Amino acid sequence: MAGIKELSAALQSLKKQIPFATAQALTSVAKQIAAAEKTAFQRKLENPTPFTVNSVGSVGARRDNLTAKVYVRDIAAGYLEPFEFGGVHKLNGNALLNPKNIKLNKYGNIPRNKIAQIKATGKAFFGKVDGRSGLWQRHKYKKVKRRAKRSANGTRRERVKQPPLVLRMQFGDALPVKPTLGYMDRAIKMSTILMPAALNKALAEALKTAK
Known part of the structure; x- marks a missing residue:
């Protein structure tokens, strides 16, 4: 019966590790998506400034908050919106x-x-x-x-x-803008593809360290 007790203890330890492993996986994927979005800005926007490229950031998940975010800072998001959804250039003034x-x-x-x-x-x-x-x-x-x-x-x-x-x-x-960024589609596709492998890797690490 000692084997069952040891297995039960290992499973309880693994259960405690799952939120941490999930947070690690989410954070890793968010960082990869943010890096890909920066590269896309450089390729799809005409000669973007460092301010625009570096406006992309990410927030990692925690074991008590299993949500990771990839975002564009407010100022850049305002003038980049037409490049994602269409419309006209955002103007700083009236013209x-x-x-x-x-x-x-x-x-x-x-x-x-x-x-x-x-x-x-x-x-x-x-x-x-x-x-x-x-x-x-x-x-x-x-x-x-x-x-x-x-x-x-x-x-x-x-x-x-x-x-x-x-x-x-x-x-x-203001001139019309053709949507070229594909920001949201890229993020959705990458998260779907990357998350399973990232979660498996994080869980494997958790199994090694489970006590």
């Missing part, structure tokens, strides 16, 4: 900012404080010119000498032409 004659950073975005720098020159203004609304900038004004008096034959010196305004930022409507 889409379409940069013109502005050198973008390596991620294709407007450098921080660039608009403020342009406005600080004192030669820029927001307005509508020739039917286009946006941020316009004047070139340095050319000083004009006093025009010569009209000659005997009725001619005078030509008026000096001032440089045209430069459109630095055009305002437009």
Whole structure:
């Protein structure tokens, strides 16, 4: 009967280990999914910033809370939503900012404080010119000498032409976005495929350490 008692004790020990093993399996799968989602962001988004890629995170499970999470932080989730579900670009303001004659950073975005720098020159203004609304900038004004008096034959010196305004930022409507991320489908498929093997591995480790 000693064998039955030993088996019963081993089973009781294993029973205590199951929640811990399950939490380990869930945490492992969540980390793998988060890593895969970051890779997908890099592949499916056009030149994403580190902020966007690293917005993906995961929370592990515990033996008293057998739930693991993979998430996207709030700020990034807001502007990434159309890339998952469709719709139009999320705007920071009332209009889409379409940069013109502005050198973008390596991620294709407007450098921080660039608009403020342009406005600080004192030669820029927001307005509508020739039917286009946006941020316009004047070139340095050319000083004009006093025009010569009209000659005997009725001619005078030509008026000096001032440089045209430069459109630095055009305002437009939010553009439609084609869903490309597949974030949720990827997470569901990976959890279905990975969880059985991860749970078996965690349980096998639990059996080795069961007392």
